[in-house]
Amino acid sequence: xxxxxxxxxxxxxxVALSGRLDMAGVDRIEAKFNAAAISNGQPLLLDxxxxxxxxxxxxxxxxxxxxxxxxxxxxxxxxxxxxxxxEMLTVAGIDSLIPMFETLEEARATILRR
Amino acid sequence: MNGPxxxxxxxxxxADAEGLEAARLRLVSRxxxxxxxxxxxxxxxxxxxxxxxAANASRHGGARSVxxxxxxxxxxxxxxxxxxxxxxxxxxxxxxxxxxxxxxxQPGGLGLVLMAHYASAWSYERExxxxxxxxxxxxQVG
Numbered sequence: 001x002x003x004x005x006x007x008x009x010x011x012x013x014x015v016a017l018s019g020r021l022d023m024a025g026v027d028r029i030e031a032k033f034n035a036a037a038i039s040n041g042q043p044l045l046l047d048x049x050x051x052x053x054x055x056x057x058x059x060x061x062x063x064x065x066x067x068x069x070x071x072x073x074x075x076x077x078x079x080x081x082x083x084x085x086x087e088m089l090t091v092a093g094i095d096s097l098i099p100m101f102e103t104l105e106e107a108r109a110t111i112l113r114r
Numbered sequence: 115m116n117g118p119x120x121x122x123x124x125x126x127x128x129a130d131a132e133g134l135e136a137a138r139l140r141l142v143s144r145x146x147x148x149x150x151x152x153x154x155x156x157x158x159x160x161x162x163x164x165x166x167x168a169a170n171a172s173r174h175g176g177a178r179s180v181x182x183x184x185x186x187x188x189x190x191x192x193x194x195x196x197x198x199x200x201x202x203x204x205x206x207x208x209x210x211x212x213x214x215x216x217x218x219x220q221p222g223g224l225g226l227v228l229m230a231h232y233a234s235a236w237s238y239e240r241e242x243x244x245x246x247x248x249x250x251x252x253x254q255v256g
Binding site: 022023024027053055056057059060063066067070084087088091092093096097 | 131132134135154155158161162165166169212213214215216219220224225227228231
């Protein structure tokens with residue numbers, strides 16, 4: 001599991017994950033992700049476009065992130081293209097908890113508007 | 115290892131992330147040799163069921179030994195899981211309701227929901243000190 005971080009000007013932070021958000025992936029990335037994505041005090045766009053697998057531990061990380069961002073009154077959206085990952089997150093009910101956009105353009109437009 | 119007498123084909127699933135990953139890779143290498151091999155969505159389902167089962171068996175059931183085998187049934191495949199944890203029949207468990215909002219959302223508890231969704235059928239039996247779970251997954255070829 002790898003992570004890249006980019007700022008959308010001063011308006012928001014975009015964090016892209018790639019690889020597998022499974023037991024090993026979450027172990028490897030969670031602390032680094034929290035520091036980059038939550039603690040910096042900006043709205044967050046989480047790009048899961050290059051994530052090939054998410055398990056319930058990955059879902060737990062997303063829920064924890066969403067709660068932390070809401071506590072800080074900061075917007076949080078995700079880019080999740082159509083495919084098995086999006087299907088899994090829908091089965092897990094995440095689509096009703098966290099905005100999920102099928103294209104990165106829609107996700108960026110939304111986070112920059114908020 | 116003690117337990118029910120089994121034919122070759124069992125894959126030991128380690129309790130930690132490394133052990134789980136090693137088992138996943140071995141399991142996937144079995145899938146690609148099936149006839150026909152399962153589609154991408156079916157492979158995802160298999161990997162997900164493996165991780166959710168292994169996590170539940172060791173974390174909640176206290177299992178020290180977890181094994182899995184994949185069997186080819188043509189248009190579907192069967193995962194057989196065997197563990198020495200506390201007696202537990204997931205096919206009879208009440209599934210948690212999905213949260214309607216972030217306030218209700220708990221970080222855990224989804225494993226059974228996911229397994230029930232991705233299995234086209236499943237069955238359970240207890241053999242002595244062992245749980246045995248059969249999970250059927252459609253191959254979704256094409």
